Amino acid sequence: MTLYRKAAIVGVAESDEIGVVPDKSALQLHAEAARNALEDAGIDKSEVDAIFTAGLGIMDSVLIAEYLGITPRYSDSTQVGGASFEFHVQHAAAAIAAGICNVALITHGQVNYSDRQRPWRRTRRWTYADPWLPASQFEGPHGAGTAPSVYAMAAMRHMYQYGTTQEQLAEIAVATRKWAQLNPKALMRDPLTIEDVLNSPYIAYPLHLYDCCLVTDAGGACVVVSPERARDCRKPPVWLLGAGESHTHISIYSMPDLTKTPAEIAAPLAYKMAGLGPQDMDVVEIYDSFTYTVLVCLEDLGFCKKGEGGAFVSGQRTAPGGDFPLNTSGGGLSYTHPGMFGMFLIIEAVRQLRGECGPRQVPGAKTALICGVGGVLSSAGVLILGRD
Amino acid sequence: MTQKRTNKTVPIPMPEARPFWEGCKKRQLLLPYCPHCQDYFWYPRPFCPRCFRWQVEWRQASGRGTLYTYAIQYRALNPEWAEDVPYVTAVVELEEGVRLFTLLVDCEPQPDKIRIGMPVEVVFEDLSEEVTIPRFRPVREEKR
Numbered sequence: 001m002t003l004y005r006k007a008a009i010v011g012v013a014e015s016d017e018i019g020v021v022p023d024k025s026a027l028q029l030h031a032e033a034a035r036n037a038l039e040d041a042g043i044d045k046s047e048v049d050a051i052f053t054a055g056l057g058i059m060d061s062v063l064i065a066e067y068l069g070i071t072p073r074y075s076d077s078t079q080v081g082g083a084s085f086e087f088h089v090q091h092a093a094a095a096i097a098a099g100i101c102n103v104a105l106i107t108h109g110q111v112n113y114s115d116r117q118r119p120w121r122r123t124r125r126w127t128y129a130d131p132w133l134p135a136s137q138f139e140g141p142h143g144a145g146t147a148p149s150v151y152a153m154a155a156m157r158h159m160y161q162y163g164t165t166q167e168q169l170a171e172i173a174v175a176t177r178k179w180a181q182l183n184p185k186a187l188m189r190d191p192l193t194i195e196d197v198l199n200s201p202y203i204a205y206p207l208h209l210y211d212c213c214l215v216t217d218a219g220g221a222c223v224v225v226s227p228e229r230a231r232d233c234r235k236p237p238v239w240l241l242g243a244g245e246s247h248t249h250i251s252i253y254s255m256p257d258l259t260k261t262p263a264e265i266a267a268p269l270a271y272k273m274a275g276l277g278p279q280d281m282d283v284v285e286i287y288d289s290f291t292y293t294v295l296v297c298l299e300d301l302g303f304c305k306k307g308e309g310g311a312f313v314s315g316q317r318t319a320p321g322g323d324f325p326l327n328t329s330g331g332g333l334s335y336t337h338p339g340m341f342g343m344f345l346i347i348e349a350v351r352q353l354r355g356e357c358g359p360r361q362v363p364g365a366k367t368a369l370i371c372g373v374g375g376v377l378s379s380a381g382v383l384i385l386g387r388d
Numbered sequence: 389m390t391q392k393r394t395n396k397t398v399p400i401p402m403p404e405a406r407p408f409w410e411g412c413k414k415r416q417l418l419l420p421y422c423p424h425c426q427d428y429f430w431y432p433r434p435f436c437p438r439c440f441r442w443q444v445e446w447r448q449a450s451g452r453g454t455l456y457t458y459a460i461q462y463r464a465l466n467p468e469w470a471e472d473v474p475y476v477t478a479v480v481e482l483e484e485g486v487r488l489f490t491l492l493v494d495c496e497p498q499p500d501k502i503r504i505g506m507p508v509e510v511v512f513e514d515l516s517e518e519v520t521i522p523r524f525r526p527v528r529e530e531k532r
Binding site: 128131132134136137138139140141142143144145146148149150152153154156157160201202203204205206207251252253254258 | 396397398399400401402405430431456457458459460461462463464465466469472474475477478479487488489490491499504505515521523
C-alpha cells in the first residue's frame with residue numbers, strides 16, 4: 001500500500017491578516033487560519049480528530065489543541081523547520097490511511113516580524129542556548145548564528161563547484177517578485193530588477209539582501225481528510241498523489257554534500273508514489289528561504305542536472321509568462337515568510353489546482369509539486385498534488 | 389570561567405568532547421577516529437556514527453587542510469559578534485578528511501583575498517584559562 005490518493009486536501013487558508021500584524025498573538029493567527037481553512041472545506045471544528053503543528057516551542061500540538069478546543073485521537077508536533085508542514089501532510093495521510101483519524105487539521109502561525117519590537121522577546125531563544133549541544137561547541141563559537149550566515153556558505157560552494165553566479169540567483173528574486181505583483185496578499189510588490197538585487201547590501205556574501213526571504217507575521221492552515229470525507233466538501237478535493245521526506249544534518253559541518261539537499265532523497269520517493277516525474281508537473285512551489293534554496297532544489301528535484309540550476313532559471317524562465325511557473329504566490333522572498341514558509345507552499349499549490357488564483361493562475365494546472373525545506377538545507381518534504 | 393579573554397560565550401566542553409578540548413589547550417588538534425572503519429569522523433561522540441561501534445581513538449591531526457567554503461558575514465544576529473562584522477566563517481576540509489566549521493582568521497574579509505581550495509592551517513585562540521579554541525588561517529606562501 002502507498003499513500004497515493006489515500007487522502008485529500010480540502011481546505012486551505014491564511015490568517016485574516018498577514019504581513020505586519022502587531023496586535024495579534026501567534027496563537028490567534030493559528031486559530032484564524034484554522035477557522036478559515038475549515039470554512040474553506042465546509043467542515044465543522046467538531047469533526048477534527050487529528051492535530052498537527054510546529055514552531056511554538058514545546059508540546060506544540062498539545063498547546064494548539066487546547067487553544068482551539070480540540071481533543072484529538074492523533075497528535076503530531078513534528079518540527080523539522082520550515083518543511084514541517086509538508087511532513088505533517090504525509091503523516092496525516094498515513095494516519096488517515098491507517099484508519100486512525102478522518103479529519104486532520106494542520107496549523108501554523110508566527111509573529112517573527114512584530115516580535116522584534118517586543119521586550120520579552122529581545123532575549124532570543126538562541127540556537128546555542130544549551131552549551132551541551134554539538135552546534136554550541138563546534139559552530140556557535142565561530143560566529144555562525146543566522147540562517148543567511150550558513151546558507152551563504154552552501155551557496156558559495158555551489159558557485160565554486162558549478163560556476164553558479166550572483167546574477168543567476170538574482171533571476172529567482174526578480175521572477176518571484178513578478179509573481180508577487182499579481183498577488184494582492186503579497187507584502188513586497190514594487191518592481192525589482194537584477195541590478196536592484198546585485199546593488200543591495202550583502203547580508204552574508206555571496207547573498208545580497210534581496211536573496212533573502214522576508215520576516216513577517218502570518219498564520220496558515222490546511223485540512224487533510226479521507227477520500228470518503230472528501231466527497232462531501234465545499235470544494236473539489238486536491239489529492240495527495242505522492243510524498244517523500246528526509247533529513248541529513250542539523251549543522252552544516254555534518255552536511256554530506258554542500259551542493260545537495262535532502263530533496264534529492266525525498267523527491268524520488270514522491271515521484272515513485274505518484275507514478276509521475278518532474279516533466280509531469282504543471283506548477284512548482286519550492287521553499288525560497290533564499291534564492292539559492294530554490295536553485296539547488298530545482299536540481300535535486302530533477303528539473304535539471306546537478307550544477308545546471310543557474311542556467312535553468314536564467315532569462316526569467318520562472319516568471320509569469322515563462323515556461324516554468326515557480327513560486328506563484330510570490331514566495332517567501334516577496335509574499336510572506338513568518339519564519340517557516342512550508343504551510344504557504346501548500347496553500348498556494350491547492351489554490352492553483354482549484355483554479356482560484358486570478359491573474360496569477362497557471363492555466364489548466366492539474367499537478368503541482370511542493371518542496372519544503374527546513375533548517376540549513378537540513379530537511380526536505382516533497383508533496384505531489386493533483387486534481388480530478 | 390575565570391580570566392575570560394574574549395567577549396564571546398566560552399564553550400563548556402561536553403563530556404564526550406573533553407579529549408578534543410583538552411588537546412586544544414595543549415595546542416594539539418585531536419580528532420575522533422574509528423579503528424573499525426579506519427577513518428576519522430566529526431564531531432566527537434563516544435561511538436562511530438557510521439558503524440555504531442563504541443570504540444573511539446583520539447588521534448592528532450596535522451592541523452592542515454584546505455578551505456572548503458566560506459561566507460563573509462555582514463550581519464550578526466548574536467550581539468556578541470556585532471562589532472566583528474565583517475568577518476569570515478568557513479568550512480575547512482582537513483587532510484584527515486573531516487570538515488570543520490571555523491572562523492577564518494588572519495585574512496581580509498574580501499572575496500579577492502579568499503579562495504576555495506586554498507591551504508589553511510590551525511591556530512589556537514585562548515578564550516579563557518580553561519578553554520582554547522581552534523581557528524584556521526590561510527597558509528602564507530613563504531611557509532609552504
